[in-house]
Amino acid sequence: MSETVVVVVPDAEILASAVAARLVVKIIDAQAERGWASIVLTGGRVAAKVLRAVRELPAADAIDWTHVDLWWGDERFLPAGDPERNETQAREALLDALSLDPARVHPMPAAGGPDGDDAAAAAARYARELAAAAKPGSSELPHFDVLMLGVGEDGHVASIFPEHPVYHATGTTAPVHNSPKPPPTRVTLTLPTIQSAEEVWLVAAGPDKAAAVGMAISGAGPKQLPAAGATGTDRTLWLLDRAAAANVPSKLRSLR
Numbered sequence: 001m002s003e004t005v006v007v008v009v010p011d012a013e014i015l016a017s018a019v020a021a022r023l024v025v026k027i028i029d030a031q032a033e034r035g036w037a038s039i040v041l042t043g044g045r046v047a048a049k050v051l052r053a054v055r056e057l058p059a060a061d062a063i064d065w066t067h068v069d070l071w072w073g074d075e076r077f078l079p080a081g082d083p084e085r086n087e088t089q090a091r092e093a094l095l096d097a098l099s100l101d102p103a104r105v106h107p108m109p110a111a112g113g114p115d116g117d118d119a120a121a122a123a124a125r126y127a128r129e130l131a132a133a134a135k136p137g138s139s140e141l142p143h144f145d146v147l148m149l150g151v152g153e154d155g156h157v158a159s160i161f162p163e164h165p166v167y168h169a170t171g172t173t174a175p176v177h178n179s180p181k182p183p184p185t186r187v188t189l190t191l192p193t194i195q196s197a198e199e200v201w202l203v204a205a206g207p208d209k210a211a212a213v214g215m216a217i218s219g220a221g222p223k224q225l226p227a228a229g230a231t232g233t234d235r236t237l238w239l240l241d242r243a244a245a246a247n248v249p250s251k252l253r254s255l256r
């Protein structure tokens with residue numbers, strides 16, 4: 001039985017360091033148990049803050065970064081190195097400072113890469129990469145210990161936007177065309193793929209997120225508000241600052 005927990009902290013800075021601390025402990029625990037950990041990164045402003053906070057945490061030195069698998073929940077389909085790519089932002093915020101095993105780092109393909117400007121082919125390529133990392137005979141997906149998500153003002157998660165056809169995508173990944181948020185072309189994990197993660201962490205800060213967060217936690221439909229459908233198999237954690245949590249019913253909060 002999966003549980004949902006809502007954690008509210010005072011502000012965005014504290015949120016970033018609290019999420020970073022959780023992430024570091026989760027990776028340390030997974031490595032203690034089986035030697036490796038598998039994390040799905042997200043893009044966006046709060047995500048970059050979290051990754052910068054990980055870099056500053058002394059406890060992060062307890063992680064064997066060569067045994068961490070890194071995936072992405074979505075990508076803005078732009079050329080490699082573009083500053084708007086989620087990969088570029090994650091590398092600048094944290095990854096470039098770590099001793100990672102490049103074979104365990106799995107950015108989504110870039111525009112102008114092996115698939116040119118074909119986002120559908122890029123999404124299919126990423127699906128094959130995921131399948132290649134799955135346990136033989138089990139599924140098309142590897143195990144994800146934690147899948148982190150930002151939450152858009154409109155309630156989107158990864159690049160699954162409200163009322164967008166990508167909501168109905170089958171398969172593990174999907175191209176996104178005509179995204180309401182720039183850039184218009186993206187690649188994303190699908191909702192069923194997100195739902196395969198052991199833990200899903202939805203991280204949001206600021207008053208602009210309050211309406212979407214409040215509705216998603218209070219039971220809105222996932223087609224209208226994709227964040228409402230982002231759940232983990234064991235646990236769904238909403239990690240919020242006070243401003244983003246303004247519309248969350250107080251009985252659902254675990255901390256003020």
Ligand SMILES: O=C1O[C@H](COP(=O)(O)O)[C@@H](O)[C@H](O)[C@H]1O
Pocket residue numbers: 042043044045046047074075076086149150151152153157158159181
């Ligand atoms: O475009 C995107 O936006 C969302 C939310 O970003 P934020 O800056 O409002 O926190 C992000 O989660 C997603 O990965 C990204 O592609």
